[in-house]
Amino acid sequence: MPSHRRTSAALAAALAAAALTALTPTAAQAHGAVFDPVSRIAACYAEGPESPDSQVCKDLVADSGTQPLYDWNEVNVANADGNHRALIPDGKLCSANRAKYRALDWARTDWPATAVAPGTFGFRVRVTAPHSGTMTMYVTRQGFDPTQPLKWSDLDATPVAVHTTTRTATDGHYAFSGTLPARTGRHVVYMVWQRNDSPEAFYSCSDVVFGGAAAAGTRVVTPAAEAPTEAQLADGAAFSTVSHAGHGGDEAAPALSADAAGSPASPLPLALAGAGALAAFGAGSLLLTRRRGEN
Secondary structure, eight states: OOOOHHHHHHHHHHHHHHHHHSSSSOOOOOOOEEETTHEEEEEEEETTSOOSSSSHHHHHHHOOOOOHHHHHTEETTTTOOOOOHSSSOOOOOTTTTHHHHGGGGOOOOOOEEEEEEEEEEEEEEEEOOOOOOEEEEEEEEEEOOOOSOOOOGGBOOSSEEEEOOOOOBBBTEEEEEEEEEEOOOEEEEEEEEEEESSSSEEEEEEEEEGGGGGTTTTTOOSBBBBOOOHHHHHHHHGOOOOOOOOOTOOOOOOOOOHHHTTOOSSSSHHHHHHHHHHHHHHHHHHHHHHHHHHH
């Protein structure tokens, strides 16, 4: 093969690789969110990424787009290794200091919330890939000001629950009990889930309101937080950029079958088609230029 053809072929291959890099969604590594008390990201996802109801969720989409909600199980730090306070600065706890999820750090009093009361509480975490590790739940101290960014010092040093997680999760959930202390008003329940088979850790903020309706057991709050249904999770699965590959043999949790729910197809074929077209165009242009030079 003449040298100019070898050069054109090599450049065409490079163009194809570059196009794939630009067009293929980036695979993230992530696997869960708190569904009771409902976390901020789960509450906004439940309202619908394309048309949320509450003002704060509308503002989140306006600021960050819909992708953070479709990637509801991805608020993590890959190399945390227990160094949560060193890696996540004050004011960035809810987002795990990730720009993609920055809206979760907003200090607002209109986040959808769950009404709670002091005493035993049943926590529930929806996972899409169970991991061996420790899930620790904290609640903010009495006197916490929800109009100020959440700081590490706002959390009570004594966890309200500590749960050892395994590589299996019943129906895709970890369910365990804890004890909520006496509080009044609006607070935040904060989760730290540190894997023990990887340095990866996950984080979550759930807004709760103590007192009032919760004391009567009605659990009514305005705006009230609701967790996504399994049908909603399956409907949005095709739009997620989250991958569960390469996690040491962890078993995938059930559900999230986009095909079964009739969701739109993955954007990967479009990316491949665009890459091929771009590569062909580049190769043709190079050959045409070479031939003109030879003539």
